[in-house]
Amino acid sequence: MKDYPTDNQLLSESELMGQATTAMPLQTVTLHVPSVSPRHTNGAALEASNFERGALLEDYRELLVIRPELTRKIVSYQGNKAQPGLRWMRYKEGFSTALVKSALRKADGPVLDPFGGIGTTSLTAAASGRPSYSLELLPVGIRCAKAITLVASSFSRSDIEACGEALLKAVRKGRKVDSKFCFPHVPITQLAFPEETEEAIARTRYALDGIANPDMQLVLDVACMSVLEDVSYTRKDGQYLRWDYRSGRSLKAHWHKGEVAKFDDALQNRLEEIATDTDALKALYDGKPEPVFIQGSALNKLATLKGRSIGLTITSPPYANRYDYTRTYALELAWLGYDKTAFSRLRQKMLTATVENRSKETWLAQTHPNSGTLRKARIAVEKQAALREVIASLDAVRTSLNNPQIIRLVTNYFCEMGLVIAELARLTIPGGRVVMVNDNVQYHGEEIPVDLILSEIAETLGFECEEISVLRCGKGNASQQMGRFGRRELRKCVYRWKMLGA
């Protein structure tokens, strides 16, 4: 049996302290890694090291429900490919408007997405007349979402057509422009474009620079940014950008992307799409509450929102799977002027999901001075027994891990997600809901039940887990792991938590 908070209130700090009799010291955000016990040394004993995860699964078994209607298309960007506005940029990590529409029925009130991406949650909420907030660290998605709302509110189809035509004319003129307008490459984007595309891009940046209306400039800038992948020798694929051998980079694999679009042709297609979507976007958003887009890290920006002001959170955080958004969106970030230093700063600010992420403990302490929310989060994470077991099991095989920083990744992922959940507990009105899409992960054959661990942390912090909806077909483990540990299906889930309280 799970112990739900009995007073229907968010647990007070003293209650949390009282419950957390075995909690780790509060001064550290890092989870205590117990010393390795001898039971890790043989197969039967290894099974015993799953004890806490087994117990957690038993606790939540009844709440794990396979929902055939939850298809991969619904929880991924695929469902948005025909959506006005959202179809402009291939934001592969997004989820669909269909998922958001169904989640909107779960609770009333203002809607929040702390990991807003391209703004699917906020835009869909706005279209249904709901006020919404979207936090997002990368400027790429935020700019696309803003362009969508600008086209809906401020421009007619003929405005877009006229300005788009003028831009294309300048791009096609073939004039040499000052080198300061060249694509501002960083090492990870070098050689991404054919020579003639580099020249077209420079002419485009020169023409964009001369546009007087900042709103139109933003819309056209987004149009250009959205075709960079198509006109490059790269493809967003898996954890990194995949490179075509024609780029001339030194590569392990001889991969051919197929035809690489010409910049002006790709831009023309996108501009036509934007012009075509204008009326549909007005129908969707005109006269509706304007979504609020906040650029920055959820880890400190959530603290700036007013308590008990959110009815429903619909979100999908980065998964704990080593996926690096700053590499996947390298072309777009470089287009926006991020240099090498800005890239590495941004990477360190992302929710920890890669082995390169260092601890944010000092920064969190500085940005949350005397924060009860941070303290509650730490206690809730530290008392999570299955997580301690995972960390201990990984620590026991530290020398065989393909990267020992995986332990730091897993530890900090849950510490940071604990803080996000504690903030959601502070923000959500009683009866409000959190709907979260996330994948379980596996390292070195150790399955990490992210769904169960986060749900139990959420319950410690004042939510009740109503359901963990499971996709019929989960995800296989990463190919490097498959060879050594066999194929194991990892749950891909949508969790629903209800805020307790009168």
Ligand SMILES: C[S@@+](CC[C@H](N)C(=O)[O-])C[C@H]1O[C@@H](n2cnc3c(N)ncnc32)[C@H](O)[C@@H]1O
């Ligand atoms: C799975 S995607 C969400 C996509 C979104 N649901 C959509 O439909 O576009 C996770 C997002 O979290 C963002 N992110 C990563 N770390 C963040 C942080 N610390 N604060 C805010 N956003 C962050 C990533 O840039 C990425 O866009």
